[in-house]
Amino acid sequence: MLSQFLAGRPGAAQRAGVKALRENSVASNLSLDDLTKLLGSYGMSKAGVPVTEETAMRVSAVYACVDRIVGAIATLPLGIYERAGEARKPVEHDYHWMLNERANEDMSAADAWSQLVANKLFGGDGYAELLRPSMSSARVIGWKPHHWSRVTPFRDHKSKRKYFRVLPDTGGPAYVLDQADMVQLTSLGYDGLTSPSPITYAAREAIGTALAQQDFAGRFFSEGAVFDYALQTDQGMNGEQVKDLREQLLSRVSGSRAPLILAGGLKPAQLTINPKDAEILGTRLFSVEEICRIFGVPPYLVGHTEKNSSWGTGMESQGANFKRYTLLKHLVQIAQELNHKLWPTRQRYFVQHVTAELERGDFKSRMEGYRTALGRAGERPIMTTNEVRRAENLPPAPGGDSLEPLAAAGNATGDSKTNDGPTADDDTTNPGEQNAKPSAE
Known part of the structure; x- marks a missing residue:
């Protein structure tokens, strides 16, 4: 009834803040905020532009920020490790393929991670269904991300357990999943069921202003680049x-x-005031900084280089800071959610992202680091030769799995001679003199 009322009155949907009406949704005991969310409403910014997932993607700063975060996480390998007392070691596990290569028959792992993280950044929550061979099986054979608008979390009043109502994107009736079968990545403001959307909660005005500026600039140039x-x-x-x-x-x-x-x-x-006096360019630059601040992405990564970067100067330090201040909160959340859902009763195995590539320096810096790791000047090494070669995608070398210092390893093989010159134990007699005939004396 409400949708018919709004549709029959020009401008009613915009005045009510409703951008689009979602179909096939059933709910009861809704508050006004819940009702507007159910109807697909998105907050109207003060600039007069509705901010939605689709309109936000039209802002280059939003697109670039999401692309940097999503691209980095989707391309990071997810290692599986085994706990052995206080030690841990990487292992070959059946879950490696679905986490790093193929999430399901229709999606590669990179595409699935991209969709899952993007849903979190745009909708507030990222959802992924764990696929099992049967309802009674604890084994996971794949996973499938769902768009945040097609998943509705709710709790059972008696057990207080959380469930998820899923509306398939291929059509058909909705179905319900237990919390053990759904991965949920939440955002700041999580209330126990859902999280607010960053783009319509924190970034609404910044994105709305950026959209209004783009529309103004487009109209300004299409009308001859002259003011009224x-x-x-x-x-x-x-x-x-x-x-x-x-x-x-x-x-x-x-x-x-x-x-x-x-x-x-x-x-x-x-x-009207001309664009120069209106500081249109300055306002657009400020919008880029504001959007980067909300997503936690350093401005230089989206091409905003107006000011000096405080994220470090070298490639290695910038990559480390990007991981530490932007990606780490997402990576830890993903790992903790997967560890609980994949191995709910056992703590023998766990997953962790391999972030060494983000902190990878230039060739000279890497070689200096490897020299220290291999035990320089007789120090105890922390890496073997083959571990260094593996980090550089090189094949293992024979005898390269020892943690002995290089000098000690050389002595163990009997190779104690060096090219530093002769020693007291060396025979310094000229070979020619050894072969000379004895004198007549």
């Missing part, structure tokens, strides 16, 4: 003069750059 003005005169004008003047003005609006000839004492008077 009026023509005033103290003298009267006849009908023929008014007609000629109107034709000249319309030709300029349609794209003609011919000069405007003013006669009869006409003088232009500016009606």
Whole structure:
């Protein structure tokens, strides 16, 4: 009934803040906020532009921020490790393929991670269904992300256990999943069921202002890149003069750059402030910084280099800071959720993202780090030769799995000679003299 009322009155949906009405949704005992969420409403920004997932993607700063976070997480390998007392070691596990190569028959792991993380950044919550061979099986054979708008979390009043009502994107009736079969990545403001959308909660005004600026700039250039003005005169004008003047003005609006000839004492008077005085460029630059601040992405990663970066100067330090301040909160959340859902009763195995590639420095820096890790100047090494070669995608070397210092390893093989020159134990006799015949004496 509400949808029919809004649809039958021009502008009613916009005044009510409703952007689109969602179909096939059933709920009861809703508050006003819940009702607007159910109807697919999105907050109208003060700039007069509705901010939705679709409109936010039109802002280049939003697109770039989401792309940097999603791209980094989707390309990071997810390692599986085994706990052995206080030690841990990487292991070959059946789950490796679905987490790193193929999430399900229709999606690669990279595509699935991209969709899951993007849903969290746009909708507040990212959802992924764990696929099992049967309802009674504890084994997981794949996983499938769902769009945040097609999943409705709720709790059972008696057991207080959380369930998820899923509306399939391929059609058909909705079905319910237990919390053990659904991965949920929440955002700041999580209330136990859902999280607010970052783009319509924290970034609504910044994105709305950016959209309004883009629309203004587009109209400004499409209308000849001139500001609004009026023509005033103290003298009267006849009908023929008014007609000629109107034709000249319309030709300029349609794209003609011919000069405007003013006669009869006409003088232009500016009606609107020009873009330079309105600080349109400065406002757009500030919008980029504001959007980057909300997503936690350093501005230089989205091409905003107006100011000096405080995220470090070298590639290695910038990558480490990006991981520490932007990605780590997402990576830890993903790992904890997977560890609980994949191994709910056992703590033998766990997953963790391999982030070494993000902190990978240039060749010289890597070689200096490897020298220290291999035990420089007789120090105890922390890496083996084959571990270093594996980090550089090189095949293992024979005898390269020892943690002994290089000098000790050399002594163990009996190779104690060096090229530093002869020692007291060396035979320094000239070979030619050894082979010389004895003298007549």
